[in-house]
Every structure is written in structure tokens, then in C-alpha cells.
Amino acid sequence: MIDGTTIVHEARYRHPVERVWQAITDQTELAEWLMPNNFEPVEGRAFWLDASPDYGTMDCEVLTVEPPHRLRCRWTIQGDPTTVTFSLAADGEETVLRVEHEAIPADKRPSFEGGWPDKFDDLKRVLEQEDP
């Protein structure tokens, strides 16, 4: 789902939260489902993700590691710094994983005090009108 300029996805997995955490923080497992990488779950650590051919190789940085609930990284996509946050919540033996990808660079985000998504929707509505 696209919320303003943030991509938000939630997925439920029939696996415990520790297992899902491992799958999103282990280099070999990440390569299995996400993309080739040299990720290590250490705050401040630089890493790369190979998103070719779509996005090329992305320079990234680990921002927050809070096992097994929160992982936040910066992905620089073709020069645009973006932020990806994984949030994991245990639900019995299952896990709800929420991914938020803030696609608008933080330093470009104006101080709308939360008014951004609505305003952006208004703008989009206007722009989606047919060209005269």
C-alpha cells in the first residue's frame, strides 16, 4: 500500500518472531528472499544490497537494531536516501511483520506536522485529471 510517499506492507507468517527476525537479519537468508548483500545487524554498519537490474547496487547503512522487534536501515536508491523499517510483533506462534519504506528523503520532507499524506493525495487527485 502507498501512504503518501511511504510504502507500507504487513504480512503474517506462521513462524515465531525469533525465526522471522533471523530471516531478515542473516546475510545468507536475506540473499534467499530479498537480494544479494553483505548485511550485518550492527548499528552504524555500512552494507550494500544488489538490487540489479531494477535499482542497481544500493549503498545502505544500519540505523537501528532492536532484536527481535525492530530493524531500521537507510537504503540509497539511485542517489535518493530512503528509510526501511521492519517491525515484528509476536502473535502466539505467529509473527506479523510490518515494512515501512519511506521513499521521500528525510531531509526533503517539509515540516507539514503530519499534514503531508492528505495534502499529497489532494495533489495527486488534481494531477490525475486528464490533460486538457
Added chain:
Amino acid sequence: MPSAGAPPVEDVFGVVAHPIRRRLLEELAAGDRRVSDLAAPLPVSRSAVSQHLRLMLGVGVISERRQGRERYYALRRNRLAELDRWLARLDRFWAGRLDRLGAHLDANP
């Protein structure tokens, strides 16, 4: 992703991220305007509006034409549609990857 030769998406983000430029885009979406038309309802100077317009021209989200002694500015909707396409593509990327994560977990419990 932008097509070859198009300015980076970052620039389009930069355009829509600024409140004054967003107001200008909304105004131009209603029709072509002169600088004086655009500046009148805004709480910033006409020269500030001109600066925003120059930036927007540079990124390619608006165009300029002369009509007599006046210059009119017009919206170029295709450039802004790139932002939507970029977001839509990233959205599909995540949907696909999270499905793969599910399959990976099921195969490696």
C-alpha cells in the same frame, strides 16, 4: 524508475516536498498562470515565486511560454506521474519480496 535522460526522481521529490511549490503545482493544475497570478495568493514575494518556478522548470515539471509581453507557466503532468510510477514499482517490489520471505520461511522452518 525514470526513463533514460529524465532527471532523477529525487528532483521530483524535491519539487513536491516544498509547501510553496506544491501550492504552485496545484494552482497550475487548474490552468496556465503568470508569475503575478501565482504570487498574489501566496505569503511569499514574487521573486521567491520566480525562484521556485525556475527550479521547477529545471526539473521539468512545468513549462514556460511567452505570449506578448507575458510569460505563462504550465504544468507538465507526465513528469509528476513518474513519482507515482516510482512509488507503485517500489510497492510491487515489497509485495513480491514479502511473499518470497513467506515461502522461504515455510521451506526452512
